[in-house]
Amino acid sequence: MQNRRNVITLSMIGLASAWLGPRQARASDKLPVVATFTILADFARNVGGDRVEVATLVGPNGDAHVYQPTPSDAKSLGAARLILENGFGLEGWIDRLIKASGAKAPVIVATKGIEPRQLKEEGHIGADPHAWQSIANAKIYVANIRDGLIAADPEGADIYRANADAYLVKLDALEAEVAAAIAKIPPDRREIITTHDAFGYFGAAYDFRFIAPEGVSTETEASARDVAKIIRQIKAQKIPAVFLENITDPRLAQRIAEESGAKIGGALYSDALSPSDGPAAAYIDMMRNNVRELSAALGK
Amino acid sequence: MLHEALISPFVEFEFMRRALVGSIALALAGSPLGVFLILRRMSLTGDAMAHAILPGAAIGYLFAGLSLGPMTIGGLIAGLIVAVGSGVVARATILREDASLAAFYLISLALGVTVVSLRGSNIDLLHVLFGSVLALDDATLILLASIASVTLAGVALLYRPLVMETVDPGFLASVSRAGGPTQIIFLALVVLNLVGGFQALGTLLAVGIMMLPAASARLISQDITAMIAISAAQGMLAGYAGLIISFHASLPSGPLIILVAGLFYLLALVFGPAGGLMRRLKPRPHLEA
Numbered sequence: 376m377q378n379r380r381n382v383i384t385l386s387m388i389g390l391a392s393a394w395l396g397p398r399q400a401r402a403s404d405k406l407p408v409v410a411t412f413t414i415l416a417d418f419a420r421n422v423g424g425d426r427v428e429v430a431t432l433v434g435p436n437g438d439a440h441v442y443q444p445t446p447s448d449a450k451s452l453g454a455a456r457l458i459l460e461n462g463f464g465l466e467g468w469i470d471r472l473i474k475a476s477g478a479k480a481p482v483i484v485a486t487k488g489i490e491p492r493q494l495k496e497e498g499h500i501g502a503d504p505h506a507w508q509s510i511a512n513a514k515i516y517v518a519n520i521r522d523g524l525i526a527a528d529p530e531g532a533d534i535y536r537a538n539a540d541a542y543l544v545k546l547d548a549l550e551a552e553v554a555a556a557i558a559k560i561p562p563d564r565r566e567i568i569t570t571h572d573a574f575g576y577f578g579a580a581y582d583f584r585f586i587a588p589e590g591v592s593t594e595t596e597a598s599a600r601d602v603a604k605i606i607r608q609i610k611a612q613k614i615p616a617v618f619l620e621n622i623t624d625p626r627l628a629q630r631i632a633e634e635s636g637a638k639i640g641g642a643l644y645s646d647a648l649s650p651s652d653g654p655a656a657a658y659i660d661m662m663r664n665n666v667r668e669l670s671a672a673l674g675k
Numbered sequence: 676m677l678h679e680a681l682i683s684p685f686v687e688f689e690f691m692r693r694a695l696v697g698s699i700a701l702a703l704a705g706s707p708l709g710v711f712l713i714l715r716r717m718s719l720t721g722d723a724m725a726h727a728i729l730p731g732a733a734i735g736y737l738f739a740g741l742s743l744g745p746m747t748i749g750g751l752i753a754g755l756i757v758a759v760g761s762g763v764v765a766r767a768t769i770l771r772e773d774a775s776l777a778a779f780y781l782i783s784l785a786l787g788v789t790v791v792s793l794r795g796s797n798i799d800l801l802h803v804l805f806g807s808v809l810a811l812d813d814a815t816l817i818l819l820a821s822i823a824s825v826t827l828a829g830v831a832l833l834y835r836p837l838v839m840e841t842v843d844p845g846f847l848a849s850v851s852r853a854g855g856p857t858q859i860i861f862l863a864l865v866v867l868n869l870v871g872g873f874q875a876l877g878t879l880l881a882v883g884i885m886m887l888p889a890a891s892a893r894l895i896s897q898d899i900t901a902m903i904a905i906s907a908a909q910g911m912l913a914g915y916a917g918l919i920i921s922f923h924a925s926l927p928s929g930p931l932i933i934l935v936a937g938l939f940y941l942l943a944l945v946f947g948p949a950g951g952l953m954r955r956l957k958p959r960p961h962l963e964a
Contacts (some may be wrong), residue, residue: 378737378738393823394952445792596924598686598921598922598924598925598927598928599691599694599809599918599919599921599922600922600923600924600925600926601925602690602809603684603687603688603690603691603922604689606690608686626806626807626810626811626812626815627807627810629807629810629812630690630693630810630811631690632810633689633812634688634689634690674884
């Protein structure tokens with residue numbers, strides 16, 4: 376059933392693009408932008424509006440830490456007039472891909488101007504790349520993206536500024552909402568376990584403690600001692616909940632939850648947005664979803 | 676103090692006990708299969724299989740999304756087709772096992788990558804499929820234990836034709852027609868253990884526990900039964916030691932178990948009575964007239 380639907384969809388898309396393709400090339404004057412992952416793409420669409428056509432490399436529910444690029448990625452990079460990357464080591468594969476694709480577009484590092492958190496892993500100190508988890512940082516992302524768009528397309532400068540201002544207002548409202556929701560959770564209950572260390576900036580911004588058995592990236596493997604430490608900690612401090620994420624194997628978190636008596640919370644979105652029919656299809660939705668899940672598990 | 680260091684982690688933590696049981700099950704089941712793989716010069720089957728299961732897992736993913744059951748079954752079917760197909764080709768043509776396996780698994784891998792790209796999303800399927808020794812839930816433990824039981828029973832039933840087919844296939848072919856089916860069943864057991872092992876424990880641990888103790892046992896003894904026993908013992912010891920060291924030294928468990936098994940292998944390489952370096956430098960006195 377699913378298979379037939381896929382085949383029909385694929386052939387319809389094939390026919391449609393063959394038919395519309397040439398027309399598209401003539402009619403579309405949009406600025407082609409390539410973003411490395413969904414969160415940057417969401418910001419770019421909000422700031423760029425109708426003037427930009429944003430392509431994303433790592434799609435919804437994808438894992439930017441371990442992504443394997445495809446030839447169509449190289450093609451879209453070659454055709455882009457602006458490239459957006461996160462920086463702080465999130466996309467270890469992007470520099471070689473840009474060189475290989477021969478892309479000449481300017482590259483905007485969205486985290487420019489942000490002071491990175493340092494992450495202490497066993498013997499390895501690195502920058503934590505998940506800066507977007509703090510809304511204050513997200514505003515810096517939006518400002519950098521806006522400036523990049525203005526530099527690439529000066530004619531649209533007024534539109535970009537207006538869009539960015541409007542979106543920044545929305546982010547301010549979101550910040551107030553998040554702060555209010557977190558304030559309702561008693562300070563001694565603001566502690567959860569997740570599967571990877573993606574929420575450092577969120578924790579620092581809203582006085583929340585996140586403990587993870589994996590390291591910063593989904594590539595590192597947990598050691599028995601780390602898992603034991605977490606279980607002991609949960610039991611000792613009676614940490615209420617363990618949260619699963621949308622990009623890693625849930626079994627380790629389930630194991631920890633079962634053994635320690637913590638509850639399994641809902642799904643938190645860390646490194647990628649959900650598909651458009653999911654609960655975290657845009658950055659604002661993602662933050663709202665995460666806060667909602669946290670409040671539901673910890674509020675009582 | 677010794678009790679504190681060596682026993683109490685398993686008493687205190689259930690995940691440690693589960694990890695121990697899981698590695699023991701895999702070591703027991705993998706040891707006879709590993710010994711026969713080495714004797715049949717098919718040692719790289721494990722690594723090839725880790726790639727060959729991709730199209731099966733991908734088709735499982737296309738139909739049922741990111742759920743482990745369909746993906747595992749799909750991987751199993753793909754692995755069986757590759758293993759049995761390459762076995763049949765090896766028997767029927769001039770290509771030996773290694774060439775036919777290489778051909779099949781590469782085709783399978785390429786097919787798998789293509790099928791994954793059809794869906795459009797960029798999830799690393801195998802990353803989701805491969806488990807970790809520290810995260811064994813009830814279903815996975817039952818899977819591992821069942822696979823171990825079936826494997827040991829299968830090897831016991833097929834022992835004589837399996838040994839004969841490995842050591843002198845020509846003779847076996849002249850007295851019996853059990854050679855072909857034996858080989859097929861053997862390959863099926865290998866795939867079952869590998870795919871189950873991948874899903875439960877990850878590729879490194881599944882393949883490593885099967886091959887490393889067997890390679891080192893080969894250097895210690897010339898008797899097949901002894902090889903199997905030694906390999907099983909080493910596998911279980913490596914599992915225990917790896918987990919204990921990982922617990923105290925805060926290093927990842929899977930790789931550490933394999934490193935301990937590797938250490939045993941290096942020791943066997945130097946000191947092994949049946950082929951180690953020391954034996955070559957200073958041979959035992961031979962029959963003298």
